[in-house]
Amino acid sequence: MSQHSSFSEFDEGRTRHRGRRDRPIHRKRMTDPKGFEQEGEKPGEYLALGGFKASYGEYATSSIRMKDALPIMAWRNAQISALRQKEPLTREQQLQYFEEVVGKQFSEKRPRQVLLRFTLQEELIGYGGLVHVDWENSRAEASFLLETERARDVSLYQKECRIFMAFLQQCAFTALGLNKITTEAYAHREFHLQALDSSGFTREGTLRQQVQVDGTWVDAIVSSCLKSEFEGQGRAQQE
Known part of the structure; x- marks a missing residue:
């Protein structure tokens, strides 16, 4: 997707994907968003993550699942002003994207993106991940989108x-x-920027009038977090 949210405004590589003509989808299982996991297959997981999962209380995260495609599409379309996405996604586009882009990267040792589902009491409430991964320079963009009502x-x-x-x-x-990891968040979402600040991100600079939102030019704020800072936070909590 580079369907980003305001963490890098979710781009997930979608920008390039949208530029191609949508190819017809002939696979029967694509008509059902849960069909990806209803054929006796295990839910996909990123090989690169080595089984990574994390939890905090009743919140948890793990590799995105193919059945998450349509809930995510609905959230993206409802929150388009927070994203790099220019037009509402269709069901066909979303299922095709998950099939041709997301699913194919599960088996890659160095995927271009890693998407994670975000759950509360095992119910999907959001998603995000690391996109535009630059393995040579060991960096990526962070992205996040929460269910619309939340x-x-x-x-x-x-x-x-x-x-x-x-x-x-x-x-x-x-x-x-x-x-x-870096983010590029739109300045009109100060509440989001504050959440990033309190998550250990440092604001690096401003891209002035970077995008138009509802006809108004909006700045983008670039923030980042380093591995050394993350490890330092962990040591401080232990002391």
Whole structure:
């Protein structure tokens, strides 16, 4: 997807994918979002993660599942002003993207993106991940999108954003061994930027009038977190 959320405004590589003509889908299982996992197959997991999972209370994260495609599509379409996405996604586009892009990267040792599902009491409430992964330079962009109704509650959003970002930092720095994760968040979402600040991200700079949102030019704020900072936070908590 590079369907990003305001953590790098979710781009997931979708920008390039959208540029191609949608090819017809002939596989019967694509008509059912749960069909990916209803044919006796195990849910896909990223080989690169080595079985990574994380939890905090009743919150948890693990590899994205193919059946998550349509809930995610609905959230993206409802929150398009927070994303790099330009047009509403169709069911066909979303299922095709999961089949041709997301699923095929599960078996790669160095995937271009790693998407994680975010659950509460085993119910999907959001997703995010690491996109535009640059393995040579050991960095990636962080992304996050929360279920639409939950995202309207600023206090809840900030709490759950911080929880997911803690999961994502574990994934990036511990499971994948990356050195740096960055975000590009739109300035009109100050509540989101505050959640990033309190998650250990440092604001690096401003990209002035980077995008238009509802006809208004909006700045993008670039923030980042380093592996050394993440490890330092862990040591401080132990002392």
